[in-house]
Amino acid sequence: MSRPLEICAASLSSALAAQAGGAQRIELCQNLEQGGTTPSYGLIKAVRARLAIPVFVLIRPRPGGFVYSADELALMQTDIEACRALGCAGVVLGALDAAGRVDVAACRALIAAAGPLEVTFHRAFDACPDQPGALEAVVALGCQRVLTSGGQASAEAGQNQLAALVAQAAGRVRIMPGAGITAANVQALAAHTGAPEFHASAKRLVPAEAGAGLFATPQFETDAALVAELVALL
Numbered sequence: 001m002s003r004p005l006e007i008c009a010a011s012l013s014s015a016l017a018a019q020a021g022g023a024q025r026i027e028l029c030q031n032l033e034q035g036g037t038t039p040s041y042g043l044i045k046a047v048r049a050r051l052a053i054p055v056f057v058l059i060r061p062r063p064g065g066f067v068y069s070a071d072e073l074a075l076m077q078t079d080i081e082a083c084r085a086l087g088c089a090g091v092v093l094g095a096l097d098a099a100g101r102v103d104v105a106a107c108r109a110l111i112a113a114a115g116p117l118e119v120t121f122h123r124a125f126d127a128c129p130d131q132p133g134a135l136e137a138v139v140a141l142g143c144q145r146v147l148t149s150g151g152q153a154s155a156e157a158g159q160n161q162l163a164a165l166v167a168q169a170a171g172r173v174r175i176m177p178g179a180g181i182t183a184a185n186v187q188a189l190a191a192h193t194g195a196p197e198f199h200a201s202a203k204r205l206v207p208a209e210a211g212a213g214l215f216a217t218p219q220f221e222t223d224a225a226l227v228a229e230l231v232a233l234l
Contacts, residue, residue: 005024006176007199008029008178010220026055029058039058044057054090076093080093089118091120093114093119100130102134111141120144123147123179150165154179155178
């Protein structure tokens with residue numbers, strides 16, 4: 001069985017590399033080193049113009065946790081509306097309450113704003129103490145998939161929980177393992193978990209730009225060859 005691969009891309013060049021490598025879909029974000037935040041309007045528009053594969057956009061207004069204020073939720077709704085207007089295929093979102101449960105009311109409003117777009121519930125799921133309960137909430141919300149590492153730092157560490165989630169989901173929602181997915185572990189994870197699709201960044205460290213000086217920072221870009229290797233293995 002061939003399993004789709006979603007690539008997390010944080011720039012136009014990474015998005016193009018994902019497509020060149022044969023990825024079936026991208027999750028577009030920025031600030032990947034902070035776990036990803038919502039990309040700029042300009043980046044979304046440029047990627048939509050250049051890619052033929054589906055573009056899903058991360059809706060996360062800031063780094064950190066997933067308990068959002070009314071003002072933050074309003075910003076998220078505006079970003080979702082922009083994604084619809086730009087013709088994106090889906091959005092990637094999640095919101096929790098102070099107890100670490102899925103914030104059903106907040107998510108329902110965001111999903112309503114998404115309208116016909118597909119919705120992935122992101123790794124806010126991994127901050128939920130009760131993942132079986134969270135999964136039932138996500139199913140009830142009508143999300144198409146859940147991006148998760150099984151509550152661990154990597155999908156490999158969380159593979160037993162991922163397998164349990166796939167069994168619990170029973171086809172009602174797609175469990176998509178992510179975090180630390182590489183060519184070295186993807187086939188074993190696919191076999192162990194039974195997950196129907198996978199999420200990776202397939203990135204390499206690129207040198208700092210000349211003259212960055214005090215502002216030099218590590219930068220990663222998706223590598224088309226790494227994407228192609230993962231696609232072939234899946």
